[in-house]
Amino acid sequence: MTPEDIQLVVALCKARAGLKIDPAKTYLMESRLAPLARREGYNSVEDLIAGLKVRREEPLIWALVEAMTLNETAFFRDRATFDQLRDDILPTLTRMRGPEPIRIWSAACATGQEAYSVAMIAEEAHDLEPGARIDIYGSDIAERCLEKAQSGLYTQFEVQRGLPIQQLVRHFEKIEDNWQLSPRIRQRVRWRRINLAADLSGVGRFDVILARHVLTALDDGIRRRVLEGLAAALPSDGFLLLDADVAPQDLTDAFRPVSGRTGLFARNPSFRAAA
DSSP: OOHHHHHHHHHHHHHHHOBOOOTTOHHHHHHHHHHHHHHTTOSSHHHHHHHHHHHOOHHHHHHHHHHTSOOOOOTTSSHHHHHHIIIIIHHHHHHHHTTSOEEEEETTOTTSHHHHHHHHHHHHOSSSOTTOOEEEEEEESOHHHHHHHHHTEEEHHHHHTTOOHHHHHHHEEEETTEEEEOHHHHTTEEEEEOOTTSOOTTSOOOSEEEOTTTGGGBOHHHHHHHHHHHHHTSOTTOEEEOOTTOOGGGTOTTEEEOTTOTTEEEEOTTOOOOO
């Protein structure tokens, strides 16, 4: 890739999705863009970029940006987060909300393992109020990831990463060499394509938002805007779950850490979303 090619990829990723791409990591660009080049009928990544410069077609631009997104995920990634959700957050919210549904959003869900992990937790939780309803939503910028998520079909390698054998037996069916989640669990999650770097005012309100392993991939200015958009989507008593080493208060005053709960944040009472 030429320096001009690299700068074009970096600029498109930042402009369209707020992604922070290190221009020095050309090997990363080439490894992620090579499958896209083959899929689109190009002989090389260089030919793909040349075609993009000529055609400037939106679907191809977005396919490039989506290819550069970080889609690393696993079932029950950082298990303590899900234990906290099952044992503390969900019981507390169901007591507070009564008959109202609890809405949970897995933002930047990649191929869906996080959202389905939440669905399995909701299915198995024992301390919820009678009749409690939990609505789960998963979103990502990459349409191909969402297609896989909707299928609920995963490889042996994918189910071995973090998924306890009890959940595998209880919730999955063997389909040839793969495993598919039961229709009951798949139907608990609704999917939607959302660009976190865009205007989030229309996404709705959620009681819990998981935005883990995504903020560090964003440009600093975009990260602040995303956090404030997420804060506006939470009620005053809602919760944001992040990576253990992320401190949103370093970027915005929209959140404050929940004492004694690693990676858990509440909306700052003094925060007011921009009109």
